[in-house]
Structure formats: C-alpha cells, structure tokens
Amino acid sequence: MLGATGARPLSGGTDLIVQLKSGRNRPNAIVDLKKIPGMIGIEAYKGGFKIGASTAGAQLGENAALVKAYPGVVEGAELIGSTQVQGRASLAGNLCNASPAADSVPCLAAAGAIAVVVGPDGEREVLVEKIPVSPGKTSLKAGEFIKAFILPERPAHASDAYLRFIPRTEMDIAVVGAGVNIVTDGAGTITAATVWLGAVAPTIVQVDASCLVGTKLDDAALAKLDAAAQAVCKPIDDKRGTIEYRTKVAGVLARRAAAIALKRAGER
Amino acid sequence: MAKIHVTATINGEEAEFLCEPQQTMLDVLRDELSLTGSKEGCGSGDCGACSIIVDGRLVCSCLMFGAEAAGTDIMTIEGMAQGEKLHPLQQKFLEHAALQCGFCTPGVLVASKALLDRHPNPTEEQARYWLAGNLCRCTGYDKIIEALMDAAAEMRGE
Numbered sequence: 001m002l003g004a005t006g007a008r009p010l011s012g013g014t015d016l017i018v019q020l021k022s023g024r025n026r027p028n029a030i031v032d033l034k035k036i037p038g039m040i041g042i043e044a045y046k047g048g049f050k051i052g053a054s055t056a057g058a059q060l061g062e063n064a065a066l067v068k069a070y071p072g073v074v075e076g077a078e079l080i081g082s083t084q085v086q087g088r089a090s091l092a093g094n095l096c097n098a099s100p101a102a103d104s105v106p107c108l109a110a111a112g113a114i115a116v117v118v119g120p121d122g123e124r125e126v127l128v129e130k131i132p133v134s135p136g137k138t139s140l141k142a143g144e145f146i147k148a149f150i151l152p153e154r155p156a157h158a159s160d161a162y163l164r165f166i167p168r169t170e171m172d173i174a175v176v177g178a179g180v181n182i183v184t185d186g187a188g189t190i191t192a193a194t195v196w197l198g199a200v201a202p203t204i205v206q207v208d209a210s211c212l213v214g215t216k217l218d219d220a221a222l223a224k225l226d227a228a229a230q231a232v233c234k235p236i237d238d239k240r241g242t243i244e245y246r247t248k249v250a251g252v253l254a255r256r257a258a259a260i261a262l263k264r265a266g267e268r
Numbered sequence: 269m270a271k272i273h274v275t276a277t278i279n280g281e282e283a284e285f286l287c288e289p290q291q292t293m294l295d296v297l298r299d300e301l302s303l304t305g306s307k308e309g310c311g312s313g314d315c316g317a318c319s320i321i322v323d324g325r326l327v328c329s330c331l332m333f334g335a336e337a338a339g340t341d342i343m344t345i346e347g348m349a350q351g352e353k354l355h356p357l358q359q360k361f362l363e364h365a366a367l368q369c370g371f372c373t374p375g376v377l378v379a380s381k382a383l384l385d386r387h388p389n390p391t392e393e394q395a396r397y398w399l400a401g402n403l404c405r406c407t408g409y410d411k412i413i414e415a416l417m418d419a420a421a422e423m424r425g426e
Binding site for chain 2: 021056085
C-alpha cells in the first residue's frame with residue numbers, strides 16, 4: 001500500500017497530522033503502521049535492544065534496562081514535545097520527518113543505531129545517520145518504511161548523553177543539540193568516543209572526536225573537542241540563533257555532554 | 269471515500285461512530301459524538317486543550333485520527349465526574365478558583381488526572397513539567413498547580 005504514489009506511513013502522527021492540516025503534506029493515503037506486530041515495543045536483541053519504530057517516547061523512558069544502557073538516547077527522545085506528544089511521538093517519525101533539529105537523532109547516531117528498513121524489495125539495515133539527507137527529505141525509497149531500530153550491545157563502562165539548548169525550559173526546538181557516546185577502559189580513560197551535533201547543518205553532523213581517545217577528558221582534550229565541534233558547524237542564521245551563536249554553543253554543549261557521558265560511563 | 273466504522277470504549281461505555289479518514293479524534297468527539305468538553309485551541313498539539321487519555325496515555329485528540337480509536341479505551345473530560353459527584357481534581361479546581369475563562373480547564377483536568385494515575389505523589393516540579401503542554405492564556409498556572417497538589421494530597425488520604 002505504501003508503494004502507491006503519495007502514500008504516507010503513520011506512527012504517532014505528531015508531525016504528519018500537523019503537516020496535513022497546514023497543507024504542507026497532501027498524501028493520497030495514510031497507512032497506520034502501529035498495529036503491525038513488532039512496530040511497538042522494546043526487546044532484548046543480540047545483547048542490545050530492538051525498538052519498534054512506532055514506539056512512543058514515553059515508553060522508552062519507562063524501560064529501565066534501556067534507560068540504564070542508553071540514557072542519552074532516551075533523554076533525547078523524551079525532550080520531544082509535551083507529555084501529550086510523548087504519548088504518541090516515535091523515533092521513526094522523528095528521524096523521517098528529517099528535521100536537522102530532531103532531538104532523538106544525534107544520540108541514536110552516536111550509539112551506532114541501525115534502522116531496519118522494509119519495502120517492496122525486502123529488508124535492509126541502514127545506519128541511522130544515512131536516513132535524513134536534507135531538511136524534510138530522507139533516503140527511503142517509495143514504499144519503504146522503518147520497522148525497528150537496533151541498538152548494539154553496550155560494553156561495560158560505556159554510556160551516552162544528549163544536551164540541547166533552547167531559550168526556555170520545555171517545548172521548544174533545539175537551537176543546538178549534542179549527542180555523545182563514550183566507552184572507557186573502566187579506569188576513566190576514554191577508549192572510544194562518538195559525537196554528533198543537531199541543528200547546526202542541513203542534517204546532523206559528526207564531530208571528529210579522536211582527540212578524546214586516550215584521555216580522561218582533561219582541559220586540553222575538552223578544548224580540542226570544542227574546536228572540532230565548531231569546525232563542522234554550517235548553521236543557518238535565523239531568529240532562533242545566529243551562525244556565530246550556534247557555532248559557539250555547539251562547542252559548549254559537546255564539552256558538557258561529553259563530561260556527562262564520561263561520568264555515567266564510570267557509574268556503570 | 270467511504271466513511272470508516274469505528275467502535276471504541278469511551279468513558280466506560282461502548283461507542284460506535286462513522287468518521288472520514290482525515291477526521292481527527294477531536295472532530296469525532298465534538299461533531300459526531302457531541303462530547304464538546306474537549307476544546308480545540310491550536311489544532312497542532314501545542315496547547316493541550318483537547319487532551320484525552322487513550323489506553324492509559326495522555327494524548328492530544330487533535331493529533332490523532334478518529335479511525336485510530338478503533339478498539340481503544342478512551343477517557344474524556346465528560347468521564348471524569350461520577351454522575352453528580354465531581355472528581356477531587358474538579359472539586360479542588362473550584363475551591364482554588366484554578367480557572368478564569370475555563371477554555372483550557374478540561375484539558376488541564378484530564379492531564380492532571382493522567383499525572384495522578386501514574387504518580388499519586390508528584391513534586392511540584394514534576395507537575396509543572398507534566399503540564400507544560402497545557403497552555404492557559406489567562407495565566408492561571410499557580411492556582412492550577414495549587415489545586416492539583418491539594419487534590420493529590422486529598423486523594424492520598426492526607
């Protein structure tokens with residue numbers, strides 16, 4: 001059905017229904033995916049997790065094992081909208097709406113999350129960051145949709161964190177978002193680090209975080225991370241933030257999120 | 269296009285309706301079922317005036333299709349009082365004068381009930397974050413929170 005010209009998949013509808021009302025999106029058909037088995041729910045999978053693509057944000061936060069392993073992924077998803085929106089909005093919807101400011105996406109990418117895509121030609125697994133290609137556009141072909149997300153097994157002493165900046169405390173769109181995933185040796189030295197930024201380019205962008213490896217996140221490493229984060233920013237200038245402001249804040253958030261992720265990694 | 273036939277449980281009773289594919293649950297409640305307590309403020313999920321509880325989750329009925337209600341258990345503001353007896357939240361909202369024009373009140377009450385269903389003993393901060401998606405143009409937030417916390421205490425038997 002989704003292969004039909006102009007059909008759109010529906011999960012939580014918190015973006016789609018608003019776009020229908022505004023006329024920005026005029027599908028010929030809407031296919032509700034939520035009753036397909038596996039589209040909603042979180043299960044243990046190959047030592048990590050498999051999350052149904054239509055699972056609502058609130059359900060992620062209620063899964064203690066997921067919160068423990070991937071607190072950054074969960075906090076990103078939980079920052080989307082109000083309690084009401086959390087009752088419906090899904091990871092797949094946030095990703096496929098393809099906003100560069102989507103809060104759940106930087107930490108999913110930093111975690112190495114995989115999207116399981118299904119369509120007329122069968123199933124394929126795609127890294128999350130390969131799905132959005134520009135604002136509002138994805139790499140999904142006609143008739144394809146995301147069935148689930150796979151989060152890999154968590155090594156010991158590893159964790160993640162997501163921070164976003166908005167001018168108020170709730171219910172706003174990220175001016176900058178930073179997702180950081182860190183693995184340590186158990187004694188506080190970083191052995192692997194992945195950092196992605198949101199809202200500072202047409203899609204999320206990866207920061208070269210190699211400067212963190214082998215360090216305990218000392219001031220020199222943090223300064224290098226700050227510079228590396230600023231170097232990849234290509235933001236727009238708008239009422240929400242200027243280019244200079246977004247670039248500066250990206251460095252700050254990357255540093256702070258890295259510090260939180262490292263602290264969490266030490267507690268696992 | 270043919271209308272869609274939907275059956276759901278609404279406020280504890282079996283409900284049946286026909287809806288257009290693009291009709292929202294809010295449109296269905298108000299226009300098909302004459303349950304006009306849920307209000308349309310923004311129609312885009314920002315204001316919370318249309319809040320309902322679907323299978324135990326608080327949602328904006330303006331951001332849900334009527335067709336999606338099939339087989340669900342829904343509570344609207346009309347299901348809150350038991351006959352003539354007000355729900356403790358409704359009673360406390362009256363006592364604290366936690367409303368001015370009243371347009372946001374049904375949504376605020378439903379959202380407050382959803383909070384207390386899950387967290388009978390919320391902190392004030394928790395309550396304020398929970399209600400961040402319910403806007404009040406009369407700016408009566410402090411009284412809303414006072415009434416909510418008071419009702420929560422009463423419901424806990426304190």
